[in-house]
Amino acid sequence: MVAETVEPTTAAPYIAGDEAVLRVENLTKHFVKKRLGRPTTAVKAVSDVSFDLAPGETLGLVGESGCGKTTLSRLILRLIEPTSGRVIVEGKDVTRLSKRQLREFRQRVQVVFQDPYASLDPRQRVAASVAEPLTNSKLSSDEKLRIVHETLERMGLQRAQARLFPHQFSGGQRQRIGIARALSVTPKVLLLDEPVSALDVSIQAQVLKLLQELRDEYRLSYILISHDLSVVRHVSDRVMVMYLGRVVEMAPKEELYTAPRHPYTASLLSAAPVPDPDVERTRERIQLLGDPPNPASPPPGCAFHRRCFQAELVAQKLGDSEVTVLEDGRRVPRTCAEKQPVLVTQDATKHWSACHFPLSREAVATVTA
Amino acid sequence: MTVNSDRSDVVLDIERLRTRIETPRGVVHPVNDVSLQCRRGRTLAVVGESGSGKSMTFMSVLGLLPAGGTIESGTVRYQGREIDPTDKKAARQLRGKAIGIIFQDALAGLNPSFTVGQQIADVVRHHEGVSRAKAKEKAIETLGLVGIPNPRERADYYPHQLSGGMRQRVMIAMGVALRPQVLVADEPTTALDVTVQAQIMELLDGLRRELGMSLVIITHDLGVVARYAEEVAVMYGGRVVEHGEARQVLKNTVHPYTEALLRSSPRPDADVGELSPIPGQPPNLLAVPSGCSFHPRCHRANGRPECSRDIPLLRSLSPESQLTACHHAEEMALQKVSK
Numbered sequence: 001m002v003a004e005t006v007e008p009t010t011a012a013p014y015i016a017g018d019e020a021v022l023r024v025e026n027l028t029k030h031f032v033k034k035r036l037g038r039p040t041t042a043v044k045a046v047s048d049v050s051f052d053l054a055p056g057e058t059l060g061l062v063g064e065s066g067c068g069k070t071t072l073s074r075l076i077l078r079l080i081e082p083t084s085g086r087v088i089v090e091g092k093d094v095t096r097l098s099k100r101q102l103r104e105f106r107q108r109v110q111v112v113f114q115d116p117y118a119s120l121d122p123r124q125r126v127a128a129s130v131a132e133p134l135t136n137s138k139l140s141s142d143e144k145l146r147i148v149h150e151t152l153e154r155m156g157l158q159r160a161q162a163r164l165f166p167h168q169f170s171g172g173q174r175q176r177i178g179i180a181r182a183l184s185v186t187p188k189v190l191l192l193d194e195p196v197s198a199l200d201v202s203i204q205a206q207v208l209k210l211l212q213e214l215r216d217e218y219r220l221s222y223i224l225i226s227h228d229l230s231v232v233r234h235v236s237d238r239v240m241v242m243y244l245g246r247v248v249e250m251a252p253k254e255e256l257y258t259a260p261r262h263p264y265t266a267s268l269l270s271a272a273p274v275p276d277p278d279v280e281r282t283r284e285r286i287q288l289l290g291d292p293p294n295p296a297s298p299p300p301g302c303a304f305h306r307r308c309f310q311a312e313l314v315a316q317k318l319g320d321s322e323v324t325v326l327e328d329g330r331r332v333p334r335t336c337a338e339k340q341p342v343l344v345t346q347d348a349t350k351h352w353s354a355c356h357f358p359l360s361r362e363a364v365a366t367v368t369a
Numbered sequence: 370m371t372v373n374s375d376r377s378d379v380v381l382d383i384e385r386l387r388t389r390i391e392t393p394r395g396v397v398h399p400v401n402d403v404s405l406q407c408r409r410g411r412t413l414a415v416v417g418e419s420g421s422g423k424s425m426t427f428m429s430v431l432g433l434l435p436a437g438g439t440i441e442s443g444t445v446r447y448q449g450r451e452i453d454p455t456d457k458k459a460a461r462q463l464r465g466k467a468i469g470i471i472f473q474d475a476l477a478g479l480n481p482s483f484t485v486g487q488q489i490a491d492v493v494r495h496h497e498g499v500s501r502a503k504a505k506e507k508a509i510e511t512l513g514l515v516g517i518p519n520p521r522e523r524a525d526y527y528p529h530q531l532s533g534g535m536r537q538r539v540m541i542a543m544g545v546a547l548r549p550q551v552l553v554a555d556e557p558t559t560a561l562d563v564t565v566q567a568q569i570m571e572l573l574d575g576l577r578r579e580l581g582m583s584l585v586i587i588t589h590d591l592g593v594v595a596r597y598a599e600e601v602a603v604m605y606g607g608r609v610v611e612h613g614e615a616r617q618v619l620k621n622t623v624h625p626y627t628e629a630l631l632r633s634s635p636r637p638d639a640d641v642g643e644l645s646p647i648p649g650q651p652p653n654l655l656a657v658p659s660g661c662s663f664h665p666r667c668h669r670a671n672g673r674p675e676c677s678r679d680i681p682l683l684r685s686l687s688p689e690s691q692l693t694a695c696h697h698a699e700e701m702a703l704q705k706v707s708k
Contacts, residue, residue, distance in 0.1 A: 208644060209643075234640075275594070277596075281595075287567065
C-alpha cells in the first residue's frame, strides 16, 4: 500500500481536511502536440487545479466547452496520466497506484455519462451491464445478480427488466441503468458528466431527485459537471468555475450565485435565461464578447481580460500609464493584460476567486439588476 | 383565437393540420389538429418534449416529413395563398425563400469539403439563378449580417477553421440568405454553452427586427421563451395544449402540463426547494392514451372519467385569456384566484 500522509496546504480551497473523500492537488495536464516526432506546442488543458470533496458533498463544475472540465474528470478517474499534481482518494495517491491497486480504486470512484444511448452496450442485457463493474470482485454470480436486482429496484426499475436490452428502455430509464451500474460497487464518489442534459425536461427532474436521494442515503459525494446553471444551482453545495484550464472562482452555492466575485462567473450567470417574462424583460444582461480563447495559445496575463467587462470599467478610472490598449481598441488595466491572477480568498471565507479586481456585492447588483 | 384575432399580419397560417406517418410498427399521428399563426416581426415559441410534435409541425409544412409521412388534413397558407406541402416542387420553392430553417444539429449541416461562402452561395444560386459572382457577394453580405467579422475573408474558410459559435452563425446565414419571411429555428441553442446561447438568441432576435421576419423558436427551454417570445404554444402528444401570450402562459398557466413543466425545472436565479417531477414518460405515439393524452401523468385527472374519455377542446376561459385544452381549466383558474 502506498498510503501516504498528505500535508494540508492552506493556499488552496480545501474545506474537508482529513475527512476528504477526494483531494486534488495542483493537478496539471498539458497535451503536447508533436510534429515529425518533435514536441511543438503544448495545450494547457488543466493548470494547477486544487480542491477537495467532503463526504456527502456535491461539487458543481461549470465552464464553457474547452475550459478543461472533461480533462479534469478524466484525470480524476485516472483515464489519462497527469503532467503533474496528485489525486488523493481516501488518503491514497491515485496517480501512483499499480494496476492492481487501480482496480480497487475504480470501485471507489465511478462515473455516469451524459448520453444514456451511447453509454450502454446495445448487445448486452441490462443485468450484464450493471454487473460489469463487479467483474473483479470475488462474489459468486448469484450474489452479483442479487446486487443487480437490488440496485435496479432502488432506481425504480423492476427486477424482471434486468433481462431486457437497452433499446427496450426510454432515455430516462437508461440513465437510471447507468446510475445503477455506477452504484453496483458502492463507490464513495460519483462523477456525473452532464447527467440530465440528454433527457426531456419532465424526466430531468425525476433523475435529479433520484440522485439527491441516493446521495443522502449512501452518503455519496458528487462531482457534477453541467452546462446548465439551473441544474448546478439546484443540486450543488459548492460550485467551481473553470476558465481555460484554471479555477477562476469557487464558493458555496448560495454565495456564488448571489455574490459572484469573478466577472466571468457574473457573465455566465447573467447569460442564463430565467423562465419568468417579468424578470427577463426588465433585467440587463452582461454580453460576453467573442468565444473562449484557444487553450493552445492563451492570452498573457489573465486569460479572461479580452472578454472582461470589469477590466474595462476599472480601466476608465486609471491613467494611461496603467492601461493596456487591446487590438480592438478596448482599454484594460495593465495588470490584467500582464499578470496572471492567483486564486485567493480575501476574507478567510470559503469564497475563492482569481481576479485582480473582484466584484463587490454592490457592483454585482448594479450590473445584473 | 383570443391571442390575436387580427389576421392582417399573418404570414404563415397553419390550420387544423394533421399529419400521419406510416411506420413498420403502425400508423402514428405526430401532428394532430394543430393551428398556429406566424406573424410578421413577431416571435412564436413552440414548446414541448420529444414526440410532442413541435418539430414535426414545421417539417410537415416544409415538406420534410420522413418516408411514409403525409399530411392527412388541414390547410397551410403562406401570405394568404393556400399551399400544398406535398407538392415537391412547391415545397422546394417555399423552403429557403419563403421559410428559412435552422436545424437542431447545426454543425452536422455543413459540408466539410466546401468553403462556407460557397455553401451559402449555392443556396442563393439555386433559388435566384444569379451569377456566381453575385451569389458570392450575397453570401459575404449575409455573413456580415449574422455578425461574422471580416466576412470577405471568412467566406473562404472551411467549416473546420471556424469555432462552434461561428459555425452556428454560418448555419443561420444559410437560413436567412434568401431573406425569408419566416425563420424557423429548431432547438437553436440546445447543447451550446450559455454564453454562446445568449449570443445566438440575441442574433436571431436582432435579425427578426432587422429583416421584419416572423421568428419561430422550437425549444424546450422556458427561459428562452420568457425572454424572446411574445406568443407561445405548448404541445403534448401531437396537440397544442396551451397557447397564448408568453406572459399569460408562463405566469398564469391554466393547463396542468405547463404548470407541471414549470414546477419540475430548477431556476438559475432562485432556489426552488424540492422539484416536483412529472411522473411517467412522454406518450408513445403508437399508443397515445385515450381522452386527454396527459391524463395518466396528470395530478388533476386523478381518475375522473372525462379525462380518459374525451379529448379536451382547445378553448379560452375568457375573451382575454389564452387557449387551453383541459377539462378542468376553470377549476385551475379559480384556485389561482383564491390563492
